[in-house]
Amino acid sequence: LPSKLPQSKTSIFTVMSQMAQKHNAVNLSQGYPNFETDEHLKDLVTKAMKNGYNQYAPLAGIPELREQIVKKVETLHAHAYDMKTEVTVTNGATQALFLAITAFVHRGDEVIVLKPAYDSYEPAIELNGGKIVPVQMKGKDFQIDWKEVEEKISSRTRMIIINTPHNPSGRVFSREEMEHLEKLLKGTGIILLSDEVYEHIVFDDHKHLSASSFAGLAERAIVCASFGKTFHNTGWKMGYCVAPEILMKEIQKVQEVNVFCVNHPMQKAFAEYLQTPSHYLDLGKFYQAKRDKFLSLVKDTRFRMEPAEGTYFQLLDYSELTDEKDVDFSQRLITEFGLASIPVSVFSLPGEDHRQLRFCFAKTDETLEKAAEILMKVS
Numbered sequence: 472l473p474s475k476l477p478q479s480k481t482s483i484f485t486v487m488s489q490m491a492q493k494h495n496a497v498n499l500s501q502g503y504p505n506f507e508t509d510e511h512l513k514d515l516v517t518k519a520m521k522n523g524y525n526q527y528a529p530l531a532g533i534p535e536l537r538e539q540i541v542k543k544v545e546t547l548h549a550h551a552y553d554m555k556t557e558v559t560v561t562n563g564a565t566q567a568l569f570l571a572i573t574a575f576v577h578r579g580d581e582v583i584v585l586k587p588a589y590d591s592y593e594p595a596i597e598l599n600g601g602k603i604v605p606v607q608m609k610g611k612d613f614q615i616d617w618k619e620v621e622e623k624i625s626s627r628t629r630m631i632i633i634n635t636p637h638n639p640s641g642r643v644f645s646r647e648e649m650e651h652l653e654k655l656l657k658g659t660g661i662i663l664l665s666d667e668v669y670e671h672i673v674f675d676d677h678k679h680l681s682a683s684s685f686a687g688l689a690e691r692a693i694v695c696a697s698f699g700k701t702f703h704n705t706g707w708k709m710g711y712c713v714a715p716e717i718l719m720k721e722i723q724k725v726q727e728v729n730v731f732c733v734n735h736p737m738q739k740a741f742a743e744y745l746q747t748p749s750h751y752l753d754l755g756k757f758y759q760a761k762r763d764k765f766l767s768l769v770k771d772t773r774f775r776m777e778p779a780e781g782t783y784f785q786l787l788d789y790s791e792l793t794d795e796k797d798v799d800f801s802q803r804l805i806t807e808f809g810l811a812s813i814p815v816s817v818f819s820l821p822g823e824d825h826r827q828l829r830f831c832f833a834k835t836d837e838t839l840e841k842a843a844e845i846l847m848k849v850s
């Protein structure tokens with residue numbers, strides 16, 4: 472049969488996690504915490520089930536959860552979305568991204584994707600007959616070449632996708648970058664799809680700047696968020712998107728025929744849990760301690776590192792150790808040393824030569840110590 476996704480292979484996250492299991496390796500590859508979500512949150516889900524919230528929820532999500540989402544976004548990013556028409560609760564950010572792309576990308580439309588990019592964007596564009604227009608972020612510090620972005624905008628450009636804090640680089644987009652984007656998109660009909668799943672995981676003096684907080688971006692932006700990343704329950708697959716009504720109306724048409732609505736008892740639980748802002752506002756501090764622990768454990772190795780500005784990923788540059796390609800080195804790290812990571816090149820354009828591996832530090836201190844011991848040995 473002719474495949475609609477002829478280029479797609481098993482995701483690198485699945486491949487690496489399976490290899491890690493096979494070789495009984497310490498797994499810092501796929502991005503998920505290896506510790507538990509809050510017992511209180513689990514109790515809230517159970518309570519909602521026991522209280523009978525076990526049938527379909529409203530398409531957009533239950534009102535009390537939408538209200539909490541709108542409140543959170545307004546408090547943090549000073550943009551007031553209408554809870555009635557401008558929020559949709561989704562099956563994780565992955566579904567929000569898919570809904571947004573499906574709702575707006577027509578056959579032949581161009582979508583600008585900054586590379587390295589999370590692996591779900593491009594297949595979604597392809598499935599909708601869109602054309603991917605990649606722009607590679609440059610150098611070890613992943614700088615955006617705005618001139619190239621500008622040159623790649625054409626009359627067919629329907630959408631541009633950004634991700635901040637950025638997976639896999641750990642970079643947080645600066646105010647200048649967001650303003651540059653705002654200027655660039657001014658007067659165009661281009662939709663901005665802003666993947667902000669690591670919004671609460673930022674470190675040091677960095678601040679997450681949401682597309683929602685720039686008037687010229689908010690008017691054209693679909694902002695996607697993930698409860699899985701924020702509340703340590705990636706397996707629950709809960710998230711949401713916010714966007715102006717004119718965009719959200721189209722997204723909800725797709726949602727209606729895609730899943731109609733998402734998990735009802737979990738929505739009840741999150742609606743209550745979000746009433747305590749410390750549940751998400753303390754996350755940066757929590758992960759900064761993990762990042763710092765990991766960095767201090769590996770500081771005497773020959774790996775080179777710039778501390779991640781955000782996300783729960785740390786890049787390590789291994790160019791002083793070996794000339795191997797990152798895919799080869801990451802495989803040898805698993806098979807010979809028992810440590811799984813993600814090679815950065817899989818997120819990039821073919822031919823891009825990254826001498827960096829991505830390590831997920833959303834792990835217990837014990838796991839981070841085991842991983843560091845291996846990295847000391849390798850180095």
Ligand code: PMP
Nearest residue numbers: 563564565589638668697699710
């Ligand atoms: N975008 C990025 C950049 C991610 O890293 C992830 C998580 N793997 C997602 C989207 C998907 O989020 P979710 O698990 O909520 O679907």
Ligand code: GLN
Nearest residue numbers: 484485500501502503638
């Ligand atoms: N977002 C996670 C990562 O980057 C993986 C999610 C997935 O496995 N699809 O590692």
